[in-house]
Amino acid sequence: MSMPSPTTAVPWICSRCGxxxxxxxxxxxxxxxxxxxxxxxxxxCGLVLIPEDLALGxxxxxxxxxxxx
Amino acid sequence: xxxxxxxxxxxxxxxxxxxxxxxxCPLHVDVRGVxxxxxxxxxxxxxxxxxxxxxxxxxxxxxxxxxxxGVCNRKDAGEALEIAALERACATFGALASPTRRIPARGxxxxxxxxxxSGAMTALQLTRKAHSVTLxxxxxxxxxxxxxxxxxxxxxxxxxxxxxxxxxxxxVRLQHPVAAMDLKTLRTEYDxxxxxxxRSAAGDFDALLVKVDPVTLATPEAGIFAGGRAIxxxxxxxxxxxxxxxxxxxxxxxxxxxxxxxxxxxxxxYATRLFTSLEGVTPAPxxxxxxPALGYTRTEAVAEARRCIxxxxxxxxxxxxxxxxxxxxxxxxLRQIYNNLSIVMGERHFNILINSCSLCGLCxxxxxxxxxxxxxxxxxxxxxxxxxxxxxxxxxxxxxxxxFSNSPLAALARQAPGAQRCDYVFFPGCQLDASAPEHVVQVxxxxxKTLPNVGLLLRCCGAPADWAGRHDLFEESIAGFRADYVAxxxxxVILACSTCYQxxxxxxxDVPVISLWEIFDAHGLPEHPSLPTPLALxxxxxxxxxxxxxxxxxxxxxxxxxGCEIEELPFNRERTECCSYGGLMWxxxxxxxxxxxxxxxxxxxxxxxxxxxMCRDFFADQGxxxxxxxxxxxxxxxxxxxxxxxPRFSQRHDNRAWLKRSLLANIWEETxxxxxxxxxxxxxxxxxxxxxxxxxxxxxxxRKVIGYVESTxxxxxxxxxxxxxxxxxxxxxxxxxxxxxxxxxxxxxxxYSHRMEIVVQPKAQEASV
Ligand code: SF4
Ligand code: SF4
Ligand SMILES: [Zn+2]
Numbered sequence: 083m084s085m086p087s088p089t090t091a092v093p094w095i096c097s098r099c100g101x102x103x104x105x106x107x108x109x110x111x112x113x114x115x116x117x118x119x120x121x122x123x124x125x126x127c128g129l130v131l132i133p134e135d136l137a138l139g140x141x142x143x144x145x146x147x148x149x150x151x
Numbered sequence: 152x153x154x155x156x157x158x159x160x161x162x163x164x165x166x167x168x169x170x171x172x173x174x175x176c177p178l179h180v181d182v183r184g185v186x187x188x189x190x191x192x193x194x195x196x197x198x199x200x201x202x203x204x205x206x207x208x209x210x211x212x213x214x215x216x217x218x219x220x221g222v223c224n225r226k227d228a229g230e231a232l233e234i235a236a237l238e239r240a241c242a243t244f245g246a247l248a249s250p251t252r253r254i255p256a257r258g259x260x261x262x263x264x265x266x267x268x269s270g271a272m273t274a275l276q277l278t279r280k281a282h283s284v285t286l287x288x289x290x291x292x293x294x295x296x297x298x299x300x301x302x303x304x305x306x307x308x309x310x311x312x313x314x315x316x317x318x319x320x321x322x323v324r325l326q327h328p329v330a331a332m333d334l335k336t337l338r339t340e341y342d343x344x345x346x347x348x349x350r351s352a353a354g355d356f357d358a359l360l361v362k363v364d365p366v367t368l369a370t371p372e373a374g375i376f377a378g379g380r381a382i383x384x385x386x387x388x389x390x391x392x393x394x395x396x397x398x399x400x401x402x403x404x405x406x407x408x409x410x411x412x413x414x415x416x417x418x419x420x421y422a423t424r425l426f427t428s429l430e431g432v433t434p435a436p437x438x439x440x441x442x443p444a445l446g447y448t449r450t451e452a453v454a455e456a457r458r459c460i461x462x463x464x465x466x467x468x469x470x471x472x473x474x475x476x477x478x479x480x481x482x483x484x485l486r487q488i489y490n491n492l493s494i495v496m497g498e499r500h501f502n503i504l505i506n507s508c509s510l511c512g513l514c515x516x517x518x519x520x521x522x523x524x525x526x527x528x529x530x531x532x533x534x535x536x537x538x539x540x541x542x543x544x545x546x547x548x549x550x551x552x553x554x555f556s557n558s559p560l561a562a563l564a565r566q567a568p569g570a571q572r573c574d575y576v577f578f579p580g581c582q583l584d585a586s587a588p589e590h591v592v593q594v595x596x597x598x599x600k601t602l603p604n605v606g607l608l609l610r611c612c613g614a615p616a617d618w619a620g621r622h623d624l625f626e627e628s629i630a631g632f633r634a635d636y637v638a639x640x641x642x643x644v645i646l647a648c649s650t651c652y653q654x655x656x657x658x659x660x661d662v663p664v665i666s667l668w669e670i671f672d673a674h675g676l677p678e679h680p681s682l683p684t685p686l687a688l689x690x691x692x693x694x695x696x697x698x699x700x701x702x703x704x705x706x707x708x709x710x711x712x713x714g715c716e717i718e719e720l721p722f723n724r725e726r727t728e729c730c731s732y733g734g735l736m737w738x739x740x741x742x743x744x745x746x747x748x749x750x751x752x753x754x755x756x757x758x759x760x761x762x763x764x765m766c767r768d769f770f771a772d773q774g775x776x777x778x779x780x781x782x783x784x785x786x787x788x789x790x791x792x793x794x795x796x797x798p799r800f801s802q803r804h805d806n807r808a809w810l811k812r813s814l815l816a817n818i819w820e821e822t823x824x825x826x827x828x829x830x831x832x833x834x835x836x837x838x839x840x841x842x843x844x845x846x847x848x849x850x851x852x853x854r855k856v857i858g859y860v861e862s863t864x865x866x867x868x869x870x871x872x873x874x875x876x877x878x879x880x881x882x883x884x885x886x887x888x889x890x891x892x893x894x895x896x897x898x899x900x901x902x903y904s905h906r907m908e909i910v911v912q913p914k915a916q917e918a919s920v
Binding site: 137144 | 544
């Protein structure tokens, strides 16, 4: 499974750490399948950002696909 | 569903059965296909389809007795199709197909005795199957009895040319009579023999011909078969061709040492089971050729072919948007569902087919064979759940909605204040509670004035669980009802929702029930303002009342007493349509659900009135002014009420909770012991609220995310506008909320969700921070 890599910077910083976000491979999983996806996250505490377009776009497709597996 | 059940169900769908014309033709010519090609003005294609079954279209098109025509459905809408004349037009205007590549000869030799229609047909079919055929004809020409037809009818050059062409791969020996005594010798030279002799020569072979098997055309002598006019009960040209065809099948099987008798049903002419409605077919007479001797011109043939109604059933598909949506018909769907349930590894493409059905049963009502897809889809869902194959997202939202209705926040069971028992129990149903809670209060007041000892039961009937295939949750819900019902001391349950009514009748047959409308009808209407006159409304029967005449009648009677002019929809009563709530279609397939609602609301220009809260809400949401029956009693501004959109999902929860709280306070003078979720005030713009509602995100989900941030500090911040963005996963769904602090709570800018999980969670806050 492939997910689009984020292309543009996001306006968010980690509220707790005050740190800017970095891009890196983060594992996401559903129904027993796990995938590394390039995502913004806090480099200090690891809080991960799933942007709206990913959640409502490609992610829904992958969810549906896995649900029909 | 096992293989056997599948077969039985499949056999109920007659859509793939032959049209009457094809079934009546001993050769099963695909008349419908030929005529469709003619409508497209493709004479070549038409001819090709035709000659697959009928090798001599020029001859037969002029002289066929047309058993097809006698049963053509068009006969009841003008006149039967001129099928033979159209076949002749195919022969005249359609190009000959280029000869098919010959399969290598299989080394078997067959002797055909008699060059009439049946012999020619047998010889041709066997050469097509790559056997070597020798045809013995006593006279100096092929065609037999065809030569006794008038020449104007069957020009001799047509006769000769067509037979010669068809038999070009046959070793034809003219003026070569064969007598009974020659058979023994022939039998040593040939692997099989076909006797296709005319009446005149028959006498010689009597010993064999009296005992021909009507199905296989085998004579008592192994390897010798017989057909044609010599043995026909009634002689006809098409009958001779039919027996030639039948003999060829037998001989080929005999040569391959296959069973002569296996599956030969429906080989000759038979009556089809296919049903075809003539509704909407304008009667039209047959096209008449300007020059009868020449037959149809191209234009005339096309005009005549256009009269073919392309017989098929599709009764269910015509009336059901769900069956239409997937592009096929139940025979195919059954197979797809069966396969889907049997897959061990691989993608289950038809989950969506199974989950999209509204379970309304309209197909079963209109199907000439009574095939109902609702129980099939419902059982399939139960099986999917049992196999742990039900997509988690399919019904989750509705099941959580049901859980809310049955939770202490919304559920309530009380005897009437001061009563020691219940003669009646008012059960408004969770969706009326959600859509019009104030009407529930008013109806309950009315019922307590009209009837003795009316208790109240607020909860969900369990339908969402039943529809979702969740037997476990359904049983749990039913058990919850029973416990409450027993505690109340029984009584007749008064139901305001027809889905509840159906659930009770099906799953709680021992509990006496009556619809609210029957109570109104029998015991008097609530006080109500006088209606604007004239008030004409088209009544929509909820699909769960399909077979509940009494409920339907009482709703009409109530409307009538109110002075309302009732318009009937074209699909009403037992043919009514679902609003898309049924079977959770609205949740499992939202695109289809909108199509279903749009179709329904386009059926009548008048505003609709119905007696189910969900139907009303769905219609209004798609822009159709629609009233609930109770609106006529309790609302003064009907035009505004009719266009009221459905309350949002969050509001529906709040309404149920409000209903419980206010009834407890006002009727039983109790305050709710169950604490409502400590409500953080949320501010949402209309746009944001609508968007979030469409995404099936509730305000209570949003509150959980904010509550999580309040306790952990885990969130993102946008330094430019001060917005926060955070997520939380209370159960299976991860909710994201973008918000900012407001004076007295939070302003919600956006929310979205997903089901995939973020595996790594942020490091916990260190104690020192
Ligand atoms: S209308 Fe067409 S398909 Fe139907 S029976 Fe007549 S010829 Fe056949
Ligand atoms: S109504 Fe539908 S299910 Fe019934 S026979 Fe016709 S096509 Fe098949
Ligand atoms: Zn951080």
